[in-house]
Amino acid sequence: MRPISRRKLMTTGLAATAGLAGLTAATRLAERYGLIPPDHGGIYGPGETLTYAAQRLLTTHSLAREFSRSMISKSPFANETSPPNDAFKHLQASGFSDWRLSVDGMVARPASLSLSDLKSFPVHSQITEVTCEEGWSYIAEWIGTPLIEVLNAVGLLPQARYVAYFSIDKDWWESIDMADALHPQTFLTWGMNDGDLPVSFGGPLRMRVPRQLGYKSLKYVTRLTVTDTMKRFGKGLGSAEPENGYAWYAGI
Ligand SMILES: Nc1nc2c(c(=O)[nH]1)N[C@H]1C(S)=C(S)[C@@H](COP(=O)(O)O)O[C@H]1N2
Ligand SMILES: [Mo]
Secondary structure, three states: OOHHHHHHHHHHHHHHHHHHOOHHHHHHHHHHOOOOOOOOOOOOHHHHHHHHHHHHHHHOOOOOOOOOHHHOOOOOOOOOOOOOOHHHHHHHHOOOOOOOEEEEEOEOOOEEEOHHHHHOOOOEEEEEEEEOOOOOEEEEEEEEEEHHHHHHHHOEOOOOOEEEEEEOOOOOEEEEEHHHHOOOOOEEEEEEOOEEOOHHHOOOOEEEOOOEOHHHOOOOEEEEEEEOOOOOOOOOOOOOHHHHOOOOOOEO
């Protein structure tokens, strides 16, 4: 079947079953197509599944809005202004020359990349908005390495389904599916508004996932791992956020 007709069939089916027979039936349909998010359990589970499945069918290749240079926010709001911990401060003292991003899991060639290794990939930039679930947002230029470049370099294994990523501040971790991991606007970001990425904005290295809410744009990233399941991470809900009642999939 051609992708478009399959997609149409599936979205129509999802919407119809949600309306007629309730969310449980829609969940069953989503399951058949492998569109179940990690936080599918609990009271909000069927709703999360419906949102994620419908969005993925309709928007896998869509782009987050990009803005003109004149729209860059004059005073962007940094959610966290102090460096996270002693390990961080130690690395900061030597200008982040020892900062490493380790890449492991379901990849052919695990790697440990310095910032200059990352900067040796093709450099891309985007002017996009960070939107916090608390209601504020700002627009900035983000300069970095598309995650897909790094994933291609390490060689994804066919079972790869999610990329989980971790902050030096261990309480913060996230994951995205392959549609976002391979998306051209998903960046490992090391520059902002023509300079280095400031520490207050997640420097020296932050993930940018502009198609989702700000909390997916994890700051101070030191590790990413490719996996076929999120069950083994934390409480198995895909990231730290659903453990506090927020959605794993936070598409905007
Ligand atoms: N490590 C880490 N990453 C983080 C956060 C954080 O507190 N620590 N806050 C998240 C949230 S909730 C949002 S909205 C954005 C805020 O980005 P900003 O600091 O550039 O404004 O970063 C996200 N990434
Ligand atoms: Mo946020």
